[in-house]
Amino acid sequence: MRDTTLRITEIFHSLQGETSRLGLPTVFVRLTGCPLRCNWCDSAYAFHGGRSMELAEVLAQVAQHGARHVCVTGGEPLAQRPVHALLTRLCDAGYSVSLETSGALSVAEVDPRVSRIVDIKAPGSGEADRNLWDNLALLNAHDEIKFVLADRADYDWACTVLRERNLAQVAPVLFSPVWESLPPAQLAQWVLADRLPVRMQVQLHKILWGEQPGV
Numbered sequence: 001m002r003d004t005t006l007r008i009t010e011i012f013h014s015l016q017g018e019t020s021r022l023g024l025p026t027v028f029v030r031l032t033g034c035p036l037r038c039n040w041c042d043s044a045y046a047f048h049g050g051r052s053m054e055l056a057e058v059l060a061q062v063a064q065h066g067a068r069h070v071c072v073t074g075g076e077p078l079a080q081r082p083v084h085a086l087l088t089r090l091c092d093a094g095y096s097v098s099l100e101t102s103g104a105l106s107v108a109e110v111d112p113r114v115s116r117i118v119d120i121k122a123p124g125s126g127e128a129d130r131n132l133w134d135n136l137a138l139l140n141a142h143d144e145i146k147f148v149l150a151d152r153a154d155y156d157w158a159c160t161v162l163r164e165r166n167l168a169q170v171a172p173v174l175f176s177p178v179w180e181s182l183p184p185a186q187l188a189q190w191v192l193a194d195r196l197p198v199r200m201q202v203q204l205h206k207i208l209w210g211e212q213p214g215v
């Protein structure tokens with residue numbers, strides 16, 4: 001693939017449904033392909049297929065939506081090298097840019113203007129051995145660390161990681177339930193009972209529109 005070509009599954013305009021940017025009108029750029037297989041992944045339709053697009057074409061499509069915020073996601077966006085040029089060009093164009101990443105690939109080369117949302121995969125995902133712990137040392141207060149939790153065992157594991165690695169001092173921490181697996185009210189109760197220094201969140205777009213591509 002040329003260094004200005006990306007494989008893209010979809011580009012759409014929606015409300016940001018996750019992170020501290022929740023509710024902000026945002027253009028999503030979903031890159032095709034992922035080296036992980038989280039067993040609850042809601043974006044498995046992005047594992048294959050997609051369309052080859054030149055960087056300039058991606059930027060033009062993003063611009064058509066007239067939003068201020070852009071979220072680059074996937075699939076795993078860091079699995080395609082030209083994503084770095086895309087992120088830089090989006091920042092240069094004046095967008096406020098966020099990146100959703102699995103935490104399995106290095107975030108070191110991401111443009112520093114980008115807010116990096118880095119998952120720490122819990123055991124329930126089946127991919128916890130892919131966590132690249134060295135990423136944590138690269139994060140700062142305008143990035144976010146996110147745990148997506150399937151059950152109580154995941155929650156207990158996340159609490160231990162949070163405490164032992166002092167994550168609340170590194171970047172804002174998000175706890176999110178796996179959709180239709182861990183009841184959100186249950187997670188809320190645990191977070192409150194344990195006085196955790198985290199932001200609990202539920203995927204807004206799924207409450208509004210259900211689980212489907214393009215929202």
Ligand SMILES: C[S@@+](CC[C@H](N)C(=O)[O-])C[C@H]1O[C@@H](n2cnc3c(N)ncnc32)[C@H](O)[C@@H]1O
Nearest residue numbers: 040041042043074075076100101102148178179
């Ligand atoms: C689809 S992933 C794409 C970006 C990257 N591969 C990653 O895992 O962060 C975007 C976000 O959606 C979350 N996610 C995926 N499936 C989910 C589900 N069923 N319930 C809650 N969050 C989910 C992921 O944990 C991740 O934070």
Ligand SMILES: Nc1nc2[nH]cc(C(=O)O)c2c(=O)[nH]1
Nearest residue numbers: 014015016017018073205215
């Ligand atoms: N509305 C909406 N917000 C999102 N935030 C992160 C998403 C993702 O799939 O990475 C996502 C998504 O798919 N839709």
Ligand code: SF4
Nearest residue numbers: 034036038041075102
């Ligand atoms: S890393 Fe992200 S895109 Fe890949 S399987 Fe896991 S949740 Fe899905």
Ligand SMILES: [Mg+2]
Nearest residue numbers: 042043073215
């Ligand atoms: Mg999504």
